Amino acid sequence: MLKALLWKEWQEQRWRVALATVWLLGMTAIGLKTRILPDIGVVMIIWNPATIILPVLLGMGLFATERKERTLSYLIVHPVSRSQILAAKVMAGLVAYVAPFLVCGLMVCLAVGGRELSTADLAGGFVIMGAMGIVLFAWQLLAGLRCRRGETYILVSVIVLGCWGVHAAVVEEWRLTENVGYWTWALNPFAIGNLNYAKPSEVWTVITLQSLILAGLGFGLWSRFRRLREGRS
Amino acid sequence: MRPWKPYLWKEFRENRWFALAALGVFLGISFVPQIVEALRLQQKWYGGPGPLLMLFLGGPILAMVTGVYAMGREQGAIERFWRSRPVNLNRWLVIKYLVGVSLVWLVCWTPLAIQILGKAFEQPYGSGSDRGTISMPLVYSFILLLIYSVSFLLGQCVRGVLHAAILSVGAMALIFIIPLAVGPLNWLSVETLLKADNGTLDARSHIIFVTTMTAFSVVLLGLAGILWRRNVMIDVDQRTLGWSVAIILLALAAGVAFPIGTNLVPTQVISLPITGDSGIEDLAVQGSDILALVYGDTALKDPHHGFVRVHVAEETSVVGEPIWLVDLDRDPKRKSSVQDLVWSVEDPSLAYMCVRQYLEEDVTLDGVPSVPWLYTVALDANRSDPIIHRVELNPGAALSHLTEAIAYLHRGRLYIRLHADKPAGERLLTFSLADPKAPSLIHSQDLVDRIGWQQENLAKKPAIRLVPIPDLDDSARLEITHGLIHYHYWTPTEDGRVLVSDFDEGTYVPRLTLYETEPSQDDRVLLHPIARRRSVALEGFLQPWLDDLLYSAPFAYRMEGNGVTAYRINHSREIERIGHYVTTERFRRMVPLPGNRLVIAGDRLHVLDLSKKLPPLSVR
Numbered sequence: 001m002l003k004a005l006l007w008k009e010w011q012e013q014r015w016r017v018a019l020a021t022v023w024l025l026g027m028t029a030i031g032l033k034t035r036i037l038p039d040i041g042v043v044m045i046i047w048n049p050a051t052i053i054l055p056v057l058l059g060m061g062l063f064a065t066e067r068k069e070r071t072l073s074y075l076i077v078h079p080v081s082r083s084q085i086l087a088a089k090v091m092a093g094l095v096a097y098v099a100p101f102l103v104c105g106l107m108v109c110l111a112v113g114g115r116e117l118s119t120a121d122l123a124g125g126f127v128i129m130g131a132m133g134i135v136l137f138a139w140q141l142l143a144g145l146r147c148r149r150g151e152t153y154i155l156v157s158v159i160v161l162g163c164w165g166v167h168a169a170v171v172e173e174w175r176l177t178e179n180v181g182y183w184t185w186a187l188n189p190f191a192i193g194n195l196n197y198a199k200p201s202e203v204w205t206v207i208t209l210q211s212l213i214l215a216g217l218g219f220g221l222w223s224r225f226r227r228l229r230e231g232r233s
Numbered sequence: 234m235r236p237w238k239p240y241l242w243k244e245f246r247e248n249r250w251f252a253l254a255a256l257g258v259f260l261g262i263s264f265v266p267q268i269v270e271a272l273r274l275q276q277k278w279y280g281g282p283g284p285l286l287m288l289f290l291g292g293p294i295l296a297m298v299t300g301v302y303a304m305g306r307e308q309g310a311i312e313r314f315w316r317s318r319p320v321n322l323n324r325w326l327v328i329k330y331l332v333g334v335s336l337v338w339l340v341c342w343t344p345l346a347i348q349i350l351g352k353a354f355e356q357p358y359g360s361g362s363d364r365g366t367i368s369m370p371l372v373y374s375f376i377l378l379l380i381y382s383v384s385f386l387l388g389q390c391v392r393g394v395l396h397a398a399i400l401s402v403g404a405m406a407l408i409f410i411i412p413l414a415v416g417p418l419n420w421l422s423v424e425t426l427l428k429a430d431n432g433t434l435d436a437r438s439h440i441i442f443v444t445t446m447t448a449f450s451v452v453l454l455g456l457a458g459i460l461w462r463r464n465v466m467i468d469v470d471q472r473t474l475g476w477s478v479a480i481i482l483l484a485l486a487a488g489v490a491f492p493i494g495t496n497l498v499p500t501q502v503i504s505l506p507i508t509g510d511s512g513i514e515d516l517a518v519q520g521s522d523i524l525a526l527v528y529g530d531t532a533l534k535d536p537h538h539g540f541v542r543v544h545v546a547e548e549t550s551v552v553g554e555p556i557w558l559v560d561l562d563r564d565p566k567r568k569s570s571v572q573d574l575v576w577s578v579e580d581p582s583l584a585y586m587c588v589r590q591y592l593e594e595d596v597t598l599d600g601v602p603s604v605p606w607l608y609t610v611a612l613d614a615n616r617s618d619p620i621i622h623r624v625e626l627n628p629g630a631a632l633s634h635l636t637e638a639i640a641y642l643h644r645g646r647l648y649i650r651l652h653a654d655k656p657a658g659e660r661l662l663t664f665s666l667a668d669p670k671a672p673s674l675i676h677s678q679d680l681v682d683r684i685g686w687q688q689e690n691l692a693k694k695p696a697i698r699l700v701p702i703p704d705l706d707d708s709a710r711l712e713i714t715h716g717l718i719h720y721h722y723w724t725p726t727e728d729g730r731v732l733v734s735d736f737d738e739g740t741y742v743p744r745l746t747l748y749e750t751e752p753s754q755d756d757r758v759l760l761h762p763i764a765r766r767r768s769v770a771l772e773g774f775l776q777p778w779l780d781d782l783l784y785s786a787p788f789a790y791r792m793e794g795n796g797v798t799a800y801r802i803n804h805s806r807e808i809e810r811i812g813h814y815v816t817t818e819r820f821r822r823m824v825p826l827p828g829n830r831l832v833i834a835g836d837r838l839h840v841l842d843l844s845k846k847l848p849p850l851s852v853r
Binding site: 022027031034036040116117169173 | 475795
């Protein structure tokens with residue numbers, strides 16, 4: 001049954017995957033071909049916003065669109081556990097998010113790896129951006145699970161991003177990393193994109209905390225989805 | 234009640250909470266961090282850049298949301314309800330539009346007004362130094378008006394608020410990017426803001442800008458009215474919308490990026506045999522041979538200055554062994570700053586260096602007392618100490634806080650310009666190279682006026698003050714003057730003209746101007762422009778600063794904050810952009826090679842060949 005659910009989700013999400021891939025690949029190709037900026041500048045300018053925007057656009061199609069079109073209630077009455085429905089949706093969402101990154105990252109590494117940046121540096125950067133996007137995706141999915149419209153999901157996602165932005169500003173302004181501890185910053189998903197490899201302890205703190213947070217978000221999502229009520233009327 | 238009052242009352246009721254929320258966000262973000270800082274550091278709470286930043290960053294988002302929301306919220310049953318009422322649709326629409334505009338402007342201007350009032354109470358008579366606080370928002374408000382109008386139209390005619398909002402974001406991007414990318418529309422771009430900020434936007438330009446933006450907005454409102462009356466709604470599903478926006482933005486990005494992108498490919502990239510945090514500090518050239526002055530790690534304990542000779546052939550290059558100036562950097566407390574490098578034409582095994590030496594402990598905010606030297610260096614790798622002769626350039630420390638010592642070789646004479654800021658003064662030294670290994674001072678002259686570019690104000694003609702060498706003609710003196718200037722924002726061309734690189738008045742947009750020169754009077758050459766090329770405004774965003782300008786007929790090369798741009802000046806005085814080259818390396822110097830080639834020094838030497846960029850008949 002999970003396979004059928006995955007197939008359904010793939011049918012619904014594939015145009016978004018194609019769109020995201022074409023957009024990301026097209027913009028990166030234009031930037032890298034024209035070389036208006038150094039390669040690192042092109043990658044940062046195009047991929048950083050994509051890391052933030054893509055999870056919102058892809059997450060919107062998982063629950064909000066289905067609730068708006070009132071098809072979620074039909075899905076729920078199928079003889080399949082909610083855990084499986086949730087797993088299929090989350091897996092499809094992750095694949096939809098990771099696939100454009102993977103395809104474009106591979107193409108970029110093959111095309112310009114070693115030109116200005118080494119292939120390893122490029123691949124490492126893409127992995128970090130992808131990981132940050134996945135954590136943001138999980139936060140937005142949890143916060144926007146009950147949204148009935150795409151607009152609301154976007155608003156909720158923006159609020160989630162805004163909260164983490166405020167958190168980053170507070171940590172920076174009040175120097176919480178120095179006064180309280182590095183973990184105050186490591187909680188923030190944006191810390192994944194700001195790793196200092198010269199300090200392995202900080203890298204491990206971020207990895208550990210973000211893994212725990214991701215597990216917690218997964219549990220929270222499952223818990224909220226189990227209690228989700230969806231009526232036809 | 235008069236007929237318009239009910240509409241106004243309805244709009245006010247529907248918008249008040251949204252307006253209050255937006256105002257709260259704008260005021261909060263503008264002032265809360267400042268108030269926290271003020272409490273902590275006992276400073277003014279209204280002095281920060283928050284209100285302006287909120288206007289520039291939050292304003293477009295607010296205009297877009299308000300515009301889409303104004304008509305978008307009426308879609309569906311509510312719209313059908315209003316159509317069934319005996320209401321004047323035009324009046325309903327216009328009032329809706331005006332209330333939205335008022336909301337956007339009110340929310341954007343309130344934090345600014347508070348800041349301006351706060352400053353006014355502090356300085357009742359105003360020094361005028363905060364001109365930009367008012368003039369920039371005045372200009373920007375009309376860009377917001379256009380964004381709002383487009384969003385209003387899309388909110389009215391596209392079914393689905395989300396779809397209209399996505400399209401509005403695309404339209405907003407077009408409003409900002411197209412005037413920057415399309416030359417003839419530059420006057421409608423945000424570049425106008427900079428002009429307003431620095432006072433170069435005259436009243437006429439301001440009125441034209443405001444009128445155009447208002448006219449566009451009125452047309453959009455009229456279009457919205459027509460579509461509203463005819464009940465035209467565009468139904469776009471998510472998929473079509475997504476693909477349309479993606480394709481339009483990709484086409485736009487390609488259209489903008491390719492004309493200003495990097496299209497020059499290096500024929501060679503030459504690594505020098507230096508390691509660690511090494512860098513190329515200066516270049517000198519003779520034919521196809523390059524002499525690179527490097528500073529970096531050696532097998533010795535501390536980093537040192539040194540020379541590397543490179544022969545650059547058409548397709549290959551030969552790199553020599555580095556020659557380290559061990560003696561120059563022997564004392565770690567005594568710092569040496571190499572100011573200029575000259576390669577002897579008479580004897581290519583010799584080079585001359587102007588060096589400033591100072592003690593690190595003497596460095597103060599006012600500068601550093603330094604001792605300038607002229608070193609003669611033998612480029613013979615077998616020597617243990619390549620410095621074979623040295624002359625102190627400023628005996629008696631007449632110019633105490635020396636900042637520049639620049640040399641130029643011309644017909645067997647070595648000219649050196651010394652420049653000091655405190656006290657201000659310049660001196661021209663002339664050395665004879667009768668014995669190339671031991672230059673001897675034959676003339677020293679204090680310069681009354683600083684040589685080089687002169688333009689007291691924009692109303693006056695620019696001029697170049699030449700070095701006072703009586704037995705040379707204007708052309709030679711122009712060449713020597715250029716050689717004695719450190720950063721070349723201007724350069725003489727082969728036909729006695731002068732090419733100048735600067736920013737367009739009051740903006741960040743680079744331009745090149747070709748000037749005709751008049752015969753010199755009192756050592757001054759007056760210039761009048763004969764051709765000008767202004768870059769596309771978007772290029773200005775990518776070039777945070779301008780650096781060296783080099784002319785090697787028929788090409789001119791400008792080093793910029795982001796790479797090197799090549800231009801060609803043809804006989805019809807047209808300045809044509811040929812291409813651009815950039816890498817991650819920061820470029821420091823460039824020198825021309827025969828055959829329309831250019832060598833750029835970053836961490837490595839990059840060789841560009843522009844022969845193929847010449848028209849077929851003029852290849853030489």
